Structure formats: structure tokens, C-alpha cells
Amino acid sequence: MTPRNGLHIGMSLAPTWLSGEGWRRPDSRVETLFGSDFALDIARRSEAAHLDFVFRPDVSCVVADALESGSGFTSLDPTLLLAALTRGTSRIGLVTTISTTFFPPYLVARQLQSLNWLSQGRVGWNIVTALQGHENFGLAAMPSAEERYARAAEFTEVVQRLWRSFPQQALLIDRANGRYADPAQVQAIAHEGDFHKVQGPLNLPEQGARIPLIQAGASDSGRDFAARVADIVFAPTPDQEAAAELRRDLSRRAERHGRNAADIRLLPGLSLFLAGTREEARELFMATHARVDVARKHASIKQMTGLDLATWPSDRRIHASDLPPLQLQPGASRTHVGLLRRLIERESLLPSELLMRPEVLSAAHWQVIGTVDDAVDEIADWAEAGVMDGFIAAPGGSFGSVYRFLDEVVPRLVERGLFRARYQGSTFAEHLRRY
Ligand SMILES: Cc1cc2nc3c(=O)[nH]c(=O)nc-3n(C[C@H](O)[C@H](O)[C@H](O)COP(=O)(O)O)c2cc1C
CATH class of the missing domain: 3.20.20.30 (Luciferase-like domain)
Structure with a gap:
């Protein structure tokens, strides 16, 4: 490093x-x-x-x-x-x-x-x-x-x-000669x-x-x-x-x-x-x-990972093997989806624990x-x-x-x-x- x-x-x-x-x-x-x-x-x-x-x-x-x-x-x-x-x-x-x-x-x-x-x-x-x-x-x-x-x-x-198309040097503000700017230095980008x-x-x-x-x-x-x-x-x-x-x-x-x-x-x-x-x-x-808002969080987890926690038993831990294969939904941030999957893969959390983690609660x-x-x-x-x-x-x-x-x-x-x-x-x- x-x-x-x-x-x-x-x-x-x-x-x-x-x-x-x-x-x-x-x-x-x-x-x-x-x-x-x-x-x-x-x-x-x-x-x-x-x-x-x-x-x-x-x-x-x-x-x-x-x-x-x-x-x-x-x-x-x-x-x-x-x-x-x-x-x-x-x-x-x-x-x-x-x-x-x-x-x-x-x-x-x-x-x-x-x-x-x-x-x-x-x-x-x-x-x-x-x-x-x-x-x-x-x-x-x-x-x-x-x-x-x-x-x-x-x-x-x-x-x-x-x-860069209008460099500051193009601004002459030359009162004596009456030249405000030099148009030759101000170029189209086309x-x-x-x-x-x-x-x-x-x-x-x-x-x-x-x-x-x-x-x-x-x-x-x-x-x-x-x-x-x-x-x-x-x-x-x-x-x-x-x-x-x-x-x-x-x-x-x-x-x-x-x-x-x-x-x-x-x-x-x-x-x-x-x-x-x-x-x-x-x-x-x-x-x-x-x-x-548990229902909203469940919907977001489902949208991001495909995992449906709405009917998940509260005492059953979520393991990596429970994750459906990755299928990105339109509008999903790949960054945040990746971090949420990474959390589920690394720690076997209870649904209530998952809901309080930054990957779900805030922006990871x-x-x-x-x-x-x-x-x-x-x-x-x-x-x-x-x-x-x-x-x-x-x-x-x-x-x-x-x-x-x-x-x-x-x-x-x-x-x-x-x-x-x-x-x-x-x-x-x-x-x-x-x-
Ligand atoms: C930390 C972070 C902050 C972001 N902030 C904004 C934001 O303020 N406004 C916005 O429209 N998108 C925001 N985005 C969304 C990104 O611009 C981008 O659309 C999204 O992360 C998808 O890119 P990705 O596939 O590389 O993750 C943010 C994304 C990240 C990861």
C-alpha cells in the first residue's frame, strides 16, 4: 500500500x-x-x-x-x-x-x-x-x-x-487599445x-x-x-x-x-x-x-439479490448458499448489490441482524x-x-x-x-x- x-x-x-x-x-x-x-x-x-x-x-x-x-x-x-x-x-x-x-x-x-x-x-x-x-x-x-x-x-x-475552449489569457481587458478579448484564442470544439x-x-x-x-x-x-x-x-x-x-x-x-x-x-x-x-x-x-420500514427493506433486498425475506423464519440464519444466482435488475447499483452479496456470503446473519447492517440500512x-x-x-x-x-x-x-x-x-x-x-x-x- x-x-x-x-x-x-x-x-x-x-x-x-x-x-x-x-x-x-x-x-x-x-x-x-x-x-x-x-x-x-x-x-x-x-x-x-x-x-x-x-x-x-x-x-x-x-x-x-x-x-x-x-x-x-x-x-x-x-x-x-x-x-x-x-x-x-x-x-x-x-x-x-x-x-x-x-x-x-x-x-x-x-x-x-x-x-x-x-x-x-x-x-x-x-x-x-x-x-x-x-x-x-x-x-x-x-x-x-x-x-x-x-x-x-x-x-x-x-x-x-x-x-479549455475559452482560456483565461484570451481575456485581454486592454482599455488603452480597446481590446476586450482575443477571439483567435477562443476556439470551437466542434x-x-x-x-x-x-x-x-x-x-x-x-x-x-x-x-x-x-x-x-x-x-x-x-x-x-x-x-x-x-x-x-x-x-x-x-x-x-x-x-x-x-x-x-x-x-x-x-x-x-x-x-x-x-x-x-x-x-x-x-x-x-x-x-x-x-x-x-x-x-x-x-x-x-x-x-x-421492514417491508421496504425486504423489497429492496429482493430487488438487489433475489432473496425473499418476507416469509423467512426469524430464527433461521441466511447463508451464502441461500443466495439466488446474480441477476441485476434495471436501476440497481452494481456497487451496492456487490456489497450486499458480499456481506451475506461472509456472515451467516439472522434476518433482524441483516436489516440493521449498513449494507441494508444505509448506503453500505x-x-x-x-x-x-x-x-x-x-x-x-x-x-x-x-x-x-x-x-x-x-x-x-x-x-x-x-x-x-x-x-x-x-x-x-x-x-x-x-x-x-x-x-x-x-x-x-x-x-x-x-x-
Ligand atoms: C457512494 C455512492 C454515491 C452515489 N451518489 C449518487 C448521487 O448523489 N446521485 C446519483 O444520482 N447517483 C449516485 N450514485 C449512483 C452512481 O452514480 C451510479 O449510477 C451507480 O453507482 C451505478 O454505478 P455502478 O454500476 O458502478 O455501481 C452513487 C453511487 C455510489 C456508489
């Missing part, structure tokens, strides 16, 4: 701490979800802790069956929300999520470059191929995973070429590919700071796409072994594509339920998941339920094992987990020499340098 450097840490603005029953707490501020104050508060605190970035995931449709019991993915447009944070912050990276399956690349190139100007070089783009929402964009069905990745590769290339036809150039210049790319999706084609273009892979790795395998594989693939292994950083999601004692943290976790992320000390020790252990390059914090249960993480866990990581004590640069790309 590559020797460890200083960690890179992102903070989810999802808001994960409102998931499950979290939004029902009197102090949840759930009413402020469709505004920018709560996101600004967390972005400012994250900046005070010198985090690399805040991160907003996104889905472009209503997940109707989840809406009655929680906010799910109903949200403001992530890029607009981050634009509202540009004036109240000055150093922290702002990572938005935009799907390559639904939007025209010219629009996306323009939005991201606009946000890069507004934030003075602090934008990152989380490239998702998305799993649902086709009906909102005139598509008869979700394209297959392979097609979505082929489209994503072309889309990303078009966006990057559009950014792209005609399998999925997109875009003439260009983009109608605004490049800001100057490189826009780092984040990719989420760890199937074979997802890994290959990431290895070609991504600075960061955001991945669900529930244990060190999963992270080590993914990090090793991404490094190898990056080198095959002519990049350095260090150019691609693995940042697992880290779900944090933090409290003063382990018992309180466990209570917070259990209270957050008190109303697990690495998870700490405990005290600040527990979180610091666990993060140090993963860092010393060299299985990741940092993580994206997803605090759960209540704002308490957010504050404990930023005010207590991060300073302890600094004390241990695992995280920066101050920013060395002011753009997102600069934060991602090895330190």
Missing part, C-alpha cells in the same frame, strides 16, 4: 443527520432545509476545521415511497445551494453533484465554471451516472449501466474541452460523438483553478472511468478489506491509464453516530432507525457508533493501514454528531498528525495536493 499522507476530509451536506428519525428531533431545524442557512453554518464550521470540502449529493426525482417518513432526496438544486455558500466562505472546496445521464454538457460546463468564478476556484464536480429519474428527462427507460458510463466518459471530455453534438466555445472564460472530479460507482466500468478521470473516488467500503482492495485496484488502473497512483484518492463515506458514551451513541443509532458506508475517542482511533487505524486517503464524513442521528465531529474529532486528528492544522492553499485543487 502507498505510504500514508495527510488525510483529505470532506463533509456531507446531504443532510445525513436528518435521516431516519433524525428530522423529528425538536432541534433538527428540518424547517430550514429549503434555505441556505443550515448549509452555510456547516460549511463555515467545516472551513474553521480546515476540511478539504463540503459535498452535496443529489437525485433528480422524488423517491415517492420514502417521502412520507423522511425528506429523502427532496432538495434544492445542489449547484445553486453551493452558489449561496460562496460569499460566506472563502477557502473550503464546494463539491456539487451533476448527473451525466440527464443534462446537456454545455449547460453543465457553464454552471460549473460559473460556480468556479463565484467561489474563486473552489468547485469540485461529483460525476454521477444516476440510478433513477429518467422519466423527468424524456427517456423511456434508464439506459444500461454500460451505456451510462460510455455517455459519462464522452460527457466529461466535452465539458473539459468546453472549459464535437460530434456517439451521444453529444456540441459546437462551443463556452461563453465564459476559464477561471484558472482546475476543477477536481469526484466519481461514485465502483463496478468494473465505474472503476475504470474513475481511474481515467477522477481525483477522488467516493465509495462505500464497510470494512478495511473492501477499502484496501478498491484502493489497490484504482491505483493499478490509474497507472494503466498513464496516471500516477497518487492522482486518485479513495475517500470512503464514514457514517458517524457520536455521543458522550458508547451507550448513548448506540441509543442515538437505535432511535434514528426505530421505524425501519464505513460506520462508527461511539465516542469521539472511538472515532479518532478508528480513523487512525484505517489511515495507518494505508487503505484510504481520507473520507467523507456523514454524521448521523442529530446535529450533535456534526458538532462532535468538527469540534472534537478533527482537532484530535490534527494532534495525531493525521490532518492539516491550517490551509496551505485557497483553491480546492490546492487542498488536494499531498501534504
Whole structure:
């Protein structure tokens, strides 16, 4: 494994701490979800802790069956929300999520470059191929995973070429000679590919700071796409072994594509339920998941693995041999299906135990339920094992987990020499340098 450097840490603005029953707490501020104050508060605190970035995931449709019991993915447009944070912050990276399956690349190139100007070089783009929402964009069905990745590769290339099509040096602002710009340096891209036809150039210049790319999706084609273009892979790795395998594989693939292994950083999601004692943290976790919709979870397990737990005896353990052969349903994430099958194959769980595991309950992320000390020790252990390059914090249960993480866990990581004590640069790309 590559020797460890200083960690890179992102903070989810999802808001994960409102998931499950979290939004029902009197102090949840759930009413402020469709505004920018709560996101600004967390972005400012994250900046005070010198985090690399805040991160907003996104889905472009209503997940109707989840809406009655929680906010799910109903949200403001992530890029607009981050634009509202540009004036109240000055150093922290702002990572938005935009799907390559639904939007025209010219629009996306323009939005991201606009946000890069507004934030003075602090934008990152989380490239998702998305799993649902086709009906909102005139598509008869979700394209297959392979097609979505082929489209994503072309889309990303078009966006990057559009950014380069109007270099900043073309902007002369020469008052004396009356020359605003040099049109000779502003060149069309004349792209005609399998999925997109875009003439260009983009109608605004490049800001100057490189826009780092984040990719989420760890199937074979997802890994290959990431290895070609991504600075960061955001991945669900529930244990060190999963992270080590993914990090090793991404490094190898990056080198095959002519990049350095260090150019691609693995940042697992880290779900944090933090409290003063382990018992309180466990209570917070259990209270957050008190109303697990068992029927919905059964339906999801069935959709992902073919295993029908609706009539499964509660005292009968589930073994690897119970798994039907793999048959991917449309709309399934191969990454998450793989992780769920892996869990069932490795541990013979009772149905009630399976339902409470991250692979079923949340997005299969690495998870700490405990005290600040527990979180610091666990993060140090993963860092010393060299299985990741940092993580994206997803605090759960209540704002308490957010504050404990930023005010207590991060300073302890600094004390241990695992995280920066101050920013060395002011753009997102600069934060991602090895330190
Ligand atoms: C950790 C993780 C986070 C993701 N976040 C989003 C998201 O915010 N919005 C979205 O539309 N899709 C999201 N996806 C879905 C991916 O973009 C992709 O469509 C899906 O994982 C299928 O790719 P795969 O076959 O490589 O797993 C996410 C996937 C993973 C693994």
C-alpha cells in the first residue's frame, strides 16, 4: 500500500443527520432545509476545521415511497445551494453533484465554471451516472449501466474541452487599445460523438483553478472511468478489506491509464453516530432507525439479490448458499448489490441482524457508533493501514454528531498528525495536493 499522507476530509451536506428519525428531533431545524442557512453554518464550521470540502449529493426525482417518513432526496438544486455558500466562505472546496445521464454538457460546463468564478476556484464536480429519474428527462427507460458510463466518459471530455475552449489569457481587458478579448484564442470544439453534438466555445472564460472530479460507482466500468478521470473516488467500503482492495485496484488502473497512483484518492463515506458514551451513541443509532420500514427493506433486498425475506423464519440464519444466482435488475447499483452479496456470503446473519447492517440500512458506508475517542482511533487505524486517503464524513442521528465531529474529532486528528492544522492553499485543487 502507498505510504500514508495527510488525510483529505470532506463533509456531507446531504443532510445525513436528518435521516431516519433524525428530522423529528425538536432541534433538527428540518424547517430550514429549503434555505441556505443550515448549509452555510456547516460549511463555515467545516472551513474553521480546515476540511478539504463540503459535498452535496443529489437525485433528480422524488423517491415517492420514502417521502412520507423522511425528506429523502427532496432538495434544492445542489449547484445553486453551493452558489449561496460562496460569499460566506472563502477557502473550503464546494463539491456539487451533476448527473451525466440527464443534462446537456454545455449547460453543465457553464454552471460549473460559473460556480468556479463565484467561489474563486473552489468547485469540485461529483460525476454521477444516476440510478433513477429518467422519466423527468424524456427517456423511456434508464439506459444500461454500460451505456451510462460510455455517455459519462464522452460527457466529461466535452465539458473539459468546453472549459479549455475559452482560456483565461484570451481575456485581454486592454482599455488603452480597446481590446476586450482575443477571439483567435477562443476556439470551437466542434464535437460530434456517439451521444453529444456540441459546437462551443463556452461563453465564459476559464477561471484558472482546475476543477477536481469526484466519481461514485465502483463496478468494473465505474472503476475504470474513475481511474481515467477522477481525483477522488467516493465509495462505500464497510470494512478495511473492501477499502484496501478498491484502493489497490484504482491505483493499478490509474497507472494503466498513464496516471500516477497518487492522482486518485479513495475517500470512503464514514457514517458517524457520536455521543458522550458508547451507550448513548448506540441509543442515538437505535432511535434514528426505530421505524425501519421492514417491508421496504425486504423489497429492496429482493430487488438487489433475489432473496425473499418476507416469509423467512426469524430464527433461521441466511447463508451464502441461500443466495439466488446474480441477476441485476434495471436501476440497481452494481456497487451496492456487490456489497450486499458480499456481506451475506461472509456472515451467516439472522434476518433482524441483516436489516440493521449498513449494507441494508444505509448506503453500505464505513460506520462508527461511539465516542469521539472511538472515532479518532478508528480513523487512525484505517489511515495507518494505508487503505484510504481520507473520507467523507456523514454524521448521523442529530446535529450533535456534526458538532462532535468538527469540534472534537478533527482537532484530535490534527494532534495525531493525521490532518492539516491550517490551509496551505485557497483553491480546492490546492487542498488536494499531498501534504
Ligand atoms: C457512494 C455512492 C454515491 C452515489 N451518489 C449518487 C448521487 O448523489 N446521485 C446519483 O444520482 N447517483 C449516485 N450514485 C449512483 C452512481 O452514480 C451510479 O449510477 C451507480 O453507482 C451505478 O454505478 P455502478 O454500476 O458502478 O455501481 C452513487 C453511487 C455510489 C456508489
